[in-house]
Amino acid sequence: MSRPVLPYHPRSLPRALLFAIALAGAGMVEARAAGGDAPDTVDTENLFGFTEGTDTGKKGEQEIVVDAIGRFSKRRGGPGMSGYGAAEPIVSYQIDPTDEFSIEPGLQFEARDTRNIAGVPNKRLGTFNGGSVELKYQFHTRSDDAPFGIALQAEPLFSRVTPIEGQGADVFSMDTRLMVDARLIPDRLWAGVNLIYDPSVARLKGAGETDRSSNLSLSGTVMARITDTLFLGPELRALRAYDGAFLNRFLGHAVFAGPVLHYQVSKKGFLTVAYATQLIGHDRSQAFADRAFNLTQFARHNLRIRFGIDF
Template identity: 45%
Template sequence: MTGIIEPIRCLSAAAGVLMLVLSTPAPARAAPSGKFGTEGKPGTEDRSGSDRDGAREAGKDEGRQAGTSGKTGDGKDVDTEHLFGFTEGADAGEKGEQEAVVDTVSRIGKRRDGPGRAAYRVLDTRLAYQFNPIDRLSLELSAFGTLRRQSNVADLDDKSYGTFDGASLEVKYQFLKGSAEQPLGLALEVRPRFTRVLPVEGRGADIVDVESLLQLDVQVVPDTLWYGSNISIEPAAGRERGSRGYRSSTFLWSNALVGRVGKNTYLGPEVRYLRGYEGTFLNRLESEALTVGPALHHRFTEKVWLTVAYAGQVWGRDTDPALAGRALGLNQFERHNLRVKFGMEF
């Protein structure tokens, strides 16, 4: 019996020691580096951990703010000037900026004159150099060339040639710069130009026109979606070579909505409404047209970009009684327009 009781007493003593250990409060542990100083003394807190946390939070806040300020992935402001296809954005650049542009517009399709195949293809190319003498003011010098082929087109002579087609000076001033806090951009551009060829007929001429263009753009969704709109009036006057005087004018209202579809790629629809008049001051309406198409803008690098846009005529009319009931406004405008614009900043 004694042999059995002795092990029981040992187990009871061991259990008592274990209970005593478990019931003793654990000593206070050293706090993380944010609770004790470098000498391990309480009350001298090292705030480096909290400072790092605060810096991380501040960085996150700055990142969120940058995402709503209309900037590109590399932190640069989105330049809206060439963003919208045929529609021009309001941005004008900063002092000292320079840019070279090759801008080509293809105009295709007129009304056929009788049976047989008809062709109307005009390729207008502009070589331009732009610079900014001060902030928000840009000056652009342009030289124009044209390639033309037209045959069996109503009221037009058959022609096929290429030639130099004049020069222009474009002066643009930006009144408002769009941002996240103030999303509206607004600018006015004036484009006096001398041209040697009538734009529709293709006959030789000496013509001066002055286009006045109001440009507006809005960040609809910061850093994601932009709206651009232009209103333009372009009077022209001069003389056909060896013939009578020439007077015409054009009214344009264009609208585009583009969204970011990649880090440096933007895409969206564009709608333009045009009215062509005989007379310098919008005197007698000859044609009107509505065009629709996509606009694409892509930046290969911070300094190199490409804009491509198509505009197809979906509605229009000519006021000539002989053309009553005929579809589209082809007296002054074309069925199709394609614009390819390539630029390099330096």
């Protein structure tokens, strides 16, 4: 079977994404020159989908957040019915010691139902899966003179189940993000970009084997205010998977796109829903090298639902 001909090379997508944000920034400058320079009253921390905003809470604020990411649909392992669904809800409590720094410890859970999937054992379970601590520091806050924010976030995570196969293990990972967002049009349009490095080390229980892997990804989104409380926008993500914790050997890539909805339920409460489907992908494994998608390291569909309340 021949591989499909793509209209562009996947490696060009991160550059294209950054170029699009740069063009949006040029529009922002024109909008400001036209006289639109109202203060930014929107908190971008939970505004975007899989991309995250740079804002932190005010000193002394607290927040309870439920954040669930679901992954669905992988390659069938043989004839007959098959299915893959896995969700990892995290319930967290955020505190803000200063205006620029937040700490968010959380408890992670796992629910999955997999059957007849290539390289994945049949399994149905629901369990407590570990914990995490999200540390975030905002280096630059958006202002009228410079309407962009910059932040760095690190989230060490311990899990008891491997994320793809659902096998028992001691898994240590570190989601590290460089985040940039900007107010493109005052009170109307915002953009965000994340560069993410996520190394992981898993020690399988019983077998004593150690597996090291890492992901490198770039995500970006633009969100528009539709009403006073409703925001909508598209999101694009380019992900690359590697063997080894330090991007040692390239295994494959995938590109996801989908819509994001953010609804401000009340002054203190929010709901964000993001869906993403894999548009293109490539698995370097010889068994799947001629397939259009990468369904070994990634699922075909992702869904993120995040809601919370601050006080």
